[in-house]
Amino acid sequence: MSFSIQEIAANAVQARVRIRHHIYQTPLIPARQIGHDNDAKVLFKAENFQFTGSFKVRGALSKLSSPTAQTRLITASSGNHGIGAAFASAVLSKELTVVLPKTVLQAKLEKIKSFNVEVILHGTETGQAEQHAQQLAASGSYTYISPYNDAEIIAGQATIGLEILEQLDEIDNVFISMGGGGLLSGIGSVLKTLRPQTKVYGISATNSKALAASIAAGHVIETYHLPTLAEAVAGGIDEDTITLALASSVLDHIIECDEAEILKAVKALATQENIIAEGSAALALAGFNKVANKLTGQTSVIILCGGNVEHDFISRVVCSD
Template identity: 80%
Template sequence: MASLGRPSNNPTSSSPNPIWTSSIMQISLQEIAANAIQARRRIRHHIYKTPLIPARRIGHDQDAKVLFKAENFQLTGSFKIRGALSKLSSPSAQGPLITASSGNHGIGASFAARVLAKNLTVVLPETVVQTKLENIKSFGVDVILHGAETGLAERHAQQLASSGSYTYISPYNDAEVIAGQGTIGLEILEQLDEIDNIFISMGGGGLLSGVGSVLKSFSPKTKIYGVSASNSKALAASLMAGHVVETDHFPTLAEAVAGGIDQNTITLPLANAVVDYVIECNEAEILRFVKALAAQENIIVEGSAALALAGFNKVAEKLTGQTSVILLCGGNVDHDYIPKVVCS
């Protein structure tokens, strides 16, 4: 097993963006990794240690060993509960809180607010999946619907917080949230002797930054693949530009990773430091692997989780004999998702 002692002093690997021009990173990979260990102690009694499941069929044709880190089986149906619990259990989460979400972070934060007795308001886009909306409301938090996509909901939550009535909790641009997501990396290192590659869907970058920081700190040879949806690729485009850029956002099956990123997000320099390769996938590719996971692996996931597998498929022939982890980030689907998407 990989040692979980002191993080490596040289965790970085080749960057996808050699012209990166950001100023000094606001927090180091080693600090995120150390914070992840602390976060795990705070949240471990409230979450599941999710399984690392060997693929039945996927990867066999390429002679590649594939395992699924099944956060779709997490207590709230996605990894987001980890970051939410990490943040809401930290000293900085005081007073009435407000956050924004496409759905899964809202579920995780609402769960955390209930178990930690916090006052929380969740701002969601008007396009939120109905099942996710109902789940969030079931925890008794206040809900506001605003905007056609998650980035607009985030800006509205930030504006409300600027009045001084709330403390804003970012779904990704927060060191404690990122550290919480990093606990997935700690689990993987305990579950697997060696990991050559990991494929992680890219949204705001909290999951990528957290898991990537842990793996690059304790297993620096592991290659990190960030996978972006073509229809909403703010982080991928920003990595290529070397700074935050605005992109158009179109409807995507990977709605859980859709939306823009903050101008000052700490996830951009962190992602730049940990990501070895960025892969972009279109809607047809995402749909193909939603169906492949159901048909070949008996696993129902969101499009955002299938996105990571679609990215793996694009480079699978180059990974012969290697061990690759596909991070299935969520499985919260609407009532008609199976007949309309999986079985269409």
């Protein structure tokens, strides 16, 4: 089944009504230093300040509050979607199992377990965890919830776009990290429907770029997945994912960033902006940094998608050369 960006935008309005009492409308924070050297106005949409530490709770609440989520549920995640889904299951009294790769960050694993959901560890990257959850659902014991390949999940993420348009009169560019494509498809659908002149940049980690490579190929392809600081956006995508068509229709530019560029962006957020963000959030800033010299006089919003980091991660980054 395919969806138009107009349908996603309309669904976002409905999703917002369902989830607004369970989420935090995150601030749009003007940068203190970043962008100033290029005379570019930069603002951070701080989903790292969301109740669960990432935007993923929006999509999870949207899905779990919908009529289609009535039976025993199972989902898969690299961590942040699992946290959001576990939180949603707790506040909405839903039974949930979360499948995670064995490489999940300990801090994210502990947070998921704190909501008393069943946890299964399987595989070494998110795509393998997703495939295992889908196999378990195929047995008939569960209803599977994709972390990105679901219109109601995407509509929840799209509520970020609605908030941005209320918080900011003019927006020239938005920079969004690319994983499975739910965040990109959601925000992009709202902006291209309501503010079509806004340029949408999708930022992909070189070490794990399934969606970017699939968009370039015009169909879903397999890619190698190497370790990345942006682990929350790592892993493969479903062959039938609706995000491929949606992302392709809203994207103006794709930028790839390597590990050194992501690390530099994490450090810049901490030292220049006093913002703690995980690698997947810093990835969006890394993409902005690569084109900042072309954006003089423009207003850009950088989506900080999450801030769930290990306790010593930021200290190591700040002290690095």
